[in-house]
Structure formats: structure tokens, C-alpha cells
Amino acid sequence: MWEYKKILEYPANVRRQDPDYASLVVTQFGGPDGELAASLRYISQMYTMPIPEGKATLNNIGTEELAHFEIIGTLVYKLVEGIPADVLKNTRFAPHYAQHGRANYPADAFGNAWTASYIQSHEDPVASIQEDLAAEQKARATYEYLIDMSDDPAIIDTLSFLREREVVHFQRFGEVLDLLYDYMDDYEEWG
Amino acid sequence: MEEEKQYVSGFEMDRVRLAHAYIPYQQYTDHYTPARALKQGTLYPELYMPYQPGPRGYY
Secondary structure, eight states, rough: OOOOOOSSSOOOOOOSSSHHHHHTTTTHHHHSSHHHHHHHHHHHHHHSSHHHHHHHHHHHHHHHHHHHHHHHHHHOOOOOOOHHHHHTTSTTTHHHHHHHHOOOOOOOOOOOOOOOOOOOOOSSHHHHHHHHHHHHHHHHHHHHHHTTTTOOOOHHHHHHHHHHHHHHHHHHHHHHHHHHHHHHHHHHOEE | OOOGOOOOOOOOGGGOOOOOOOOOOOOOOOOOOHHHHHHHHOOOGGOOOOOSSSSOOOO
16 A cells, blocks of 8 residues: 655745646656656566565655656646636647646647556566666656756756656666576576 | 766676676765755765766766
């Protein structure tokens, strides 16, 4: 089960509202390399992971990614909260407003709805962990593109924290990969 | 520039096989204060690799 704390893992502040940027940063909410995809990927892969360190890492990071989903959701909503429709209609956010109003919706920067096709889950643990390493790199790169397109220091601060977490997660998955090699060597010798 | 890169000692090259990916296991060296770690996103100086926009587009 999960326990919920009614605080964000990291503050999500914006200096000024910006519906155009909301429609870009939303890709980390519901896009191919976003936080929802990361969380569900890891939490799905967890069950067949043969070593406890692998299970624990997937559970732990999958849980944290859900907290990041909440941070990005907060950012997106703060960027559009209370802005009148006649302002939104002249921004990149207009199609989103037409379909969802100002409600958050897990979609990418083009408006494509989130899909489980973004993720993979294999019984082969090496295949799954290498997918996870790639996912962390793609998320890091996406945060860098998003940082490149913002001039709001508060948003850049939040995105920089989330980007650094991708670097740390990459390291942790790399360590699991090493443990899996040891496990498989032992299995070949004794199994 | 090269000195700024963080190399990892003790990486066992003799167990490296072809067609395998390896990430060196982290060895504990030092840690930030909890307040700084929560701000930066890592407790460990050797894992703090902030984005520096540039031609390489990477840290």
C-alpha cells in the first residue's frame, strides 16, 4: 500500500503565469518520457525482478516518480489557474482548454493522450533495467530542453531538481544491473 | 577541464564482458548537509551533475 503526505517533494513555484509553457511542460506529466510513464513502468516491472534489491529499487523510484508527477501537475496548473478563456484562446493552451478546460490531463506537448505503449515491462530483468536506464536519460534530456525554453528562474529551479533526480536514478538502476550480473553468474554456477 | 571530471577508482576491468553495459558501483566518499541535499536533489557530491547549457548540452 501507499502512504500519502500532503506536501510536495520539492516546491513548484512560478514567477508568472504562462499558458504557452504549460502546454510544453505537460509532456513531463503525460508524455513518452514523463513522470507518469516512469512511475507505472517501474511499478509494473517490479513483480518479476529476481533480486530483492531490484524489487526495492523499482518500488522506491516508481513511488518517487509519482511524487514528481504531482510536482509537474502542480506546475502546469499554476501556469494556467484562473486565466480567462479569452486570453487562453490566443495561446498554445487553447486546444487543451477546448477539451479539458483548465483541468490537468496526462498528454504530451502535442496533445497526444498518455498511453501504456510508452512503456515496456519484461520478465527478463536485464532487458527491463536497460529500458529503465534509457528512460532516465530520455527524461533528463527532456528536462534540459524544457529548461532551455524557460526564462522563469522558479520553474528552472524545480525542473533542475527533477533533472538531477534522473541522474541519481540512473546510477541506482546501474547498480541493480551490476547485482543482476552477479545473480545470474551465481545462478549459472549453482542453479 | 579533464581534472573536473569524476573518475571512479576500483572499477574491476577484468570482469567486464563484451555486449554488457556497466555503471560503476558508487563508493561512499562524502555527503552534503541534509538541507543542501534536499535542495540539489542528491546527498552525494560525486552524483551532483547540474545542467550546463552548451555545445555538448550535457553536464
